[in-house]
Amino acid sequence: MAVVTLDSLNIRSIKEVELNNRRVLVRCDFNAPLDDDGIVTDDSRIVAALPTLRYVLEQGGKVICCSHLGRPNGKRDPAFSLEPIGQRLGALLPDIDVMLPDDCVGDAAEHLIFRQRPSQIILLENLRFHKGEKSNSEEFAKKLADRCDVYINDAFGALHREHASVSALPGMIPDRAAGLLVEKELRFIGELAKGAKSPYLAIVGGAKISGKIEVLEKLVDTVDGLIIGGAMANTFLVARGHEMGRSLIEQDRIRLAQHLLKRFDSKGVKVLLPSDVICVDDLSADASTQSVAVDNVGPEQMAVDIGPDSRAQFAAAIAGESSLGLPKTIFWNGPMGVFEIEAFSQGTMAIARALARSTARTIVGGGDSGAAVKKAGVSDLMTHVSTGGGASLSYLSGEALPGLIALRGGRRST
CATH class of the missing domain: 3.40.50.1260 (Phosphoglycerate kinase, N-terminal domain)
Structure with missing residues (x-):
């Protein structure tokens, strides 16, 4: 049986990157279904990200999560806020405070990031509130990159998307790697x-x-x-x-x-x-x-x-x-x-x-x-x-996934 390894793809594993006392931006796939009351009805994708988040915390890193949710069409829409995701994430990690700024970039996010304590996870607001996310804007990606030392992609379900947080952003951060979920998905x-x-x-x-x-x-x-x-x-x-x-x-x-x-x-x-x-x-x-x-x-x-x-x-x-x-x-x-x-x-x-x-x-x-x-x-x-239907089909068909291409060549710290 052939086994696909990150090394064969020229992609670093999260375990090869120094995380201690560093700001670690983890691209997650928290695109979970919500009911009419805004309650998460299936937390599978949130649960799947926990091993990577726990690993960063255990290594002394400061976790900053980012994700999309739904299709808000590049504008702020309370119906697509990540607040319900943050509530569920907090329930799954009861010893951790999950902080949600009112945007993924700007002063509010910066204020929390530079005052972040080790016992906190900062969950940035919906990336798709900005048109730059889906248009793969380098300007938008740069705003995200400026606030982190390490980039980890653990959003297998988004690897086939040529979006800013998946495609443009990784190349701006030398210390970039795949998370534990992405590594597991690629193996299977x-x-x-x-x-x-x-x-x-x-x-x-x-x-x-x-x-x-x-x-x-x-x-x-x-x-x-x-x-x-x-x-x-x-x-x-x-x-x-x-x-x-x-x-x-x-x-x-x-x-x-x-x-x-x-x-x-x-x-x-x-x-x-x-x-x-x-x-x-x-x-x-x-x-x-x-x-x-x-x-x-x-x-x-x-x-x-x-x-x-x-x-x-x-x-x-x-x-x-x-x-x-x-x-x-x-x-x-x-x-x-x-x-x-x-x-x-x-x-x-x-x-x-x-x-x-x-x-x-x-x-x-x-x-x-x-x-x-x-x-x-x-x-x-x-x-x-799998946590990604579209991504799994794209990978099976032999398609080059933008998210994997962007991770190649990351600096190995350990």
Whole structure:
């Protein structure tokens, strides 16, 4: 099994940088979901950052966290304040005072930073309150760089973003390195990209092929079996000659789907598509549902989830009860249906439960898949649940991630 190391990428680890009595800016991914009352409903990304934050504190460093939250479109919006994140972080670190200035740059942030005590974490306000963050502004990055001695990127979920705090900023700070979470993520996702144990089964879902073309092209050469679910399966089913009614279909991707199916077949990769789907006439939570074989989808029906036969067939493949044999590695990214509606989430939940029973190395690519294993209460039974769906797919597809490029060549202090 090939192992991706930071050293092979010319990137320093946080453990190779002197942190004692230094101001350490940690780029985190605290883009956590909030409810209508502004309460964090899933703190997985906050919890995932704790090992790096604790390590800096233990080494005598002064922690300054920065992150984005949502899409405030470059202006201050209280609905996207990091205050709820700070409250949750404080609850997870009860011996530490979490301080939140009213901005990520300017006098208020500077005042707290230069008076920071070792028992405090400063959580800068939402980076995306400034247009310079998403535009990768060097001017904005410089304002952040001026207030720290060390830069640590622990935001795996943002590594594929060419934003100021991820791309422009690191090169301004010689002592830059990857955090413990990024190192862990690269180890597991890199394993899939560089040589997973065979038989290797991939499960890919979600709405569209267009967002996963590069990954599917890459999987042709690496997997032994492929399960396709979600709305993207509709396009593949049409490519195989099925009528899918009013289901979401990418008409301009049908020929691509046919091409991919031929490529997988030429490589001897077993591709499993749904044999039945849950259909509705109206996309609403209280819609009447019907389990329909893919040969019998009516002209007015919409597929919103995989059906019971498909769930059983996919679960059997995960358990090794198919021609693929017992998988040793399984990667899952993307829901099997309209997961955000409870009535249409059963296929996704069935995959989560099947993975929990598997003896394979199970790597879940974040996003709705990560939410599903958490909702099913089986996160701890996975080998690894990624904190970055988009970043994991980008890395798997061989894309050069701006956040990793920017970390290269950091000064080794120890």
